[in-house]
Amino acid sequence: MKFFRVRYKQGQRKFETTLEAVHKAEAFKKFRDLSLGVPISIKEVSEPLSMKIERLKSRYTSPIKNRRVKDEPYIAFLDQLATMLDAGMPINICLAESITDTNDEMVRAIFTEVLRDIESGLSLSRAVVGYQRQLGVLSLSMFELGEQTGTLSSAIAKLSSILQQIYDNRQKLKKATRYPLFIIVAMSIAFVIVITFVVPQFQSFFEQSGMELPFPTKLLLWTEHAISTYGPYILSGAILLSAAFSMAYTKNPQLRLKTDQYFLRIYIVGKVTYYAMIGRFIYLFNVLTEAGIPMIDALQIAMGVVENNYIRQELQKIPVAIEDGRSLAQGFSESGQFEGMVMQMIKAGESSGSLGTMLGKVNRVYNSRYDYIVDNVATLIEPILIAAIAGFVLVLALGIFLPMWSMVDLAG
Incomplete structure (x- = not known):
């Protein structure tokens, strides 16, 4: 403009x-x-x-923000809308009732505008086009599919089911990481308290002795000096650096790609991310193809819910391979994101005409792997936490007791 x-x-x-x-x-x-x-x-x-x-x-x-709507109220809204449409009620009445019953301001504001557009003559799929950022490509595609096939209620119900599964996986991961995060935060607080309040009590005592302090003691004193003198600056610098990196990550596609690629190499986190993204992609691709969406379109929509940029870039090779005349199995192979067993299952399903069944089995494989890692996050991280606690206690004990033992030896 x-x-x-x-x-x-x-x-x-x-x-x-x-x-x-x-x-x-x-x-x-x-x-x-x-x-x-x-x-x-x-x-x-x-x-x-x-x-x-x-x-x-x-x-x-404005209640309509430049971000995705919250999952829980949106899923509840879709469930109610699908139920009322399935009962044969007009879409404007269904939307009006669902808008009244939702407690989320953003969902209410978006669909109030959508209802106004529908009453002025637009279809649902046309009315929601301007809210792709808030609702996602998947929602827009499912609305359009439902209108084209005359099964809007079942399409919305399926959309709700897909979003519910994605939401449940996220909640499962949050629940699994709650205990390790609590331990890490507690350790950090304990470390700062000990360094700030305990170590200074021994500092003057050590200085008066006039003896050469061992390295662990010097390390503790240097750390205490840095925290007490430069603590606010360190914290401010960390916040500014984090904000700058976040802004650069958002605006620089190359940085975003490299960061997401490195993220996949991190212990536990990388595997959780990989299994979640690939499982989500396979599940959605299967649902969309079963619903009658063309394969290329289904692939593009399914890639839209993959949040890791590196994985999404590699998955882009699949529709390119199909457009060039190669098979789906060849496209999966060229992406480099799937192991041999999965490739054989895709190839068998494609050649036998039972691709949907095979995709369902592949999805269960990735879901079971994701569930195993998430259910055992605490067990897998436990050795790292124990080693960190042991290192903290060892440095603290050596830093305080080594000079005291040396003074006892001198006094003897």
Whole structure:
């Protein structure tokens, strides 16, 4: 959009106003529709500060944010909508009742606008196009599929089921990592307390002895000095560095790709991410192809729910291979994300016409692996936590007791 300043006359007095338009002709038409007076000149200008402020204000005050809707209220909304549509009620009444019953402001605001568009003559799939960022590509595709096949209620119910499975997997992971995170936070707090309050009590005692302090003691004293003197600066620097990296990650595709690729190499975290992303991709691809969506479109939609950029880039090779005339199994092989057993299952399913069955079995393989790792996260991380606690206690004990033993030896 561009901005145009229009100067005009009302009687003998001159005024000006700024209009937003694609080109000068549209700006002139908008001004004429306002019937403000006789135009004198129309000139393209930069966006006025007042309009910038108003746009920023509306962005922060509007309930429709530039992010995904929350999963729980959206899934509940879809469940109610699918149930009412399945009962044969008109879509406008179903939407109105579902909007009334939801407690989420963002879901309510989005579908209030959608309902207004539907009542003005648009279809549901056309009305939600402007909310792809908030609802996701999957939602838009399932709405369109339901309208094209005349099974909107079942399509929405299937969408709800897909989103529920993704949400359950995320919650399962959060629950599994809660205990290790608690241990790490508790260790960090204990370390800061000991360094800040315990070590300084021995510092003057050690200094008065005039003896050469061992390395563990020096390490503790250096750490205490750094925390007490530069603690706020270290914390501020860490926050600024994190914010800068987050901004660069969002805006730089190459950094995002490299970071996500490195993320897959991290112990436990990499495998959890890989199994979650691939399992989600296979499950959604299977559901979409079974629902009648063309294979290429189903692949593109399924890749939309893969949040790791590196995995998504590699999966892009599958539709490219199919478009070049190669088989689905060859596309899976070229992506480099699937092991030999999975490749053989895909190839057998494709050649025997039972691809859906095989994809279901592949999905169960990845789900079982994901569940195993998530259910045993505490056990897998336990050796690392024990080693960290032992290292902390060892450094603390050596740092405090070694000089005390040396002083006892000197006194003896």
